[in-house]
Amino acid sequence: MAAPLYVVGTAAEATTVLRRLARDGWHTRSGFAITDTGWDVSGGRTVRYGRVPDADTAALAVLAAARGAGVVCVCDPVSAQGRALNADLARVGPVGVDPSRDEPSASQVNGTLPVTEEQAALLARLADGETIAAAAEAEFLSLRTANRRIAAARKALGVATTREAVLAFTRARRG
Structure with missing residues (x-):
């Protein structure tokens, strides 16, 4: 399974x-530095991310991608450095495409439930055994916001x- 590779222009993207x-x-x-001793890190389904301000950071990002990690690089994609980074990552795999999107996501299950995509994502993480705090962090939400989303989902x-x-949610996901 190929890992996702992205070069985006802003932190919001x-x-x-x-x-x-x-x-x-x-x-x-x-960050793009990988400290695992084994070369192939693709089994961990990890995406490394960060700003790419210079050639050294770009080299770390490309190395992480070559080792099997996904990367999301924040760099102006039309600058000389951004074009070079895009070209280097394209040697590893398709850039800007997530080839592993075959699995059903929480949003695809969401059609059977009266909850938002964010609420479904939190419920999916809770169903997989994560704590609310861990689910909030994984979804880039504050704990307070996650608790409000879960309360709205309960309602x-x-x-x-x-x-x-x-x-x-689990019953609906099983179909």
Whole structure:
């Protein structure tokens, strides 16, 4: 399975891509340096991200991609450095495309439930055993915002507890 490779112009674009990848089960990590001793890190479904201000950081990003990690690089894609980074990453795989989007995401399950995509993503993480704090961090939300989203999901589902909301979500996900 190929990892996602992106070169985006702004931090806001990177956040959008990272949120989607996190919903699809990718683990996001800041920085491009990989300290794992083994060469192939593709099994970890990890996406490394950060700004690429110079050639050394670009080299680290390309190396991370070559080792199997996904990368989301914040760099002006039309600058000379951005074009060079795009060209180098294109040697590893398709840039700007996530080839592993075959798995159903929380938003694809969401059509059967009266919850938003963000609420569905949080419920999916809770169903997978994560704490609310871990789910909030993975979805780039504050803990308070995550708790508000979960409370709104409970109300939309007509249940009293988060456990009941997770169970309703799990049943809908199984079909």
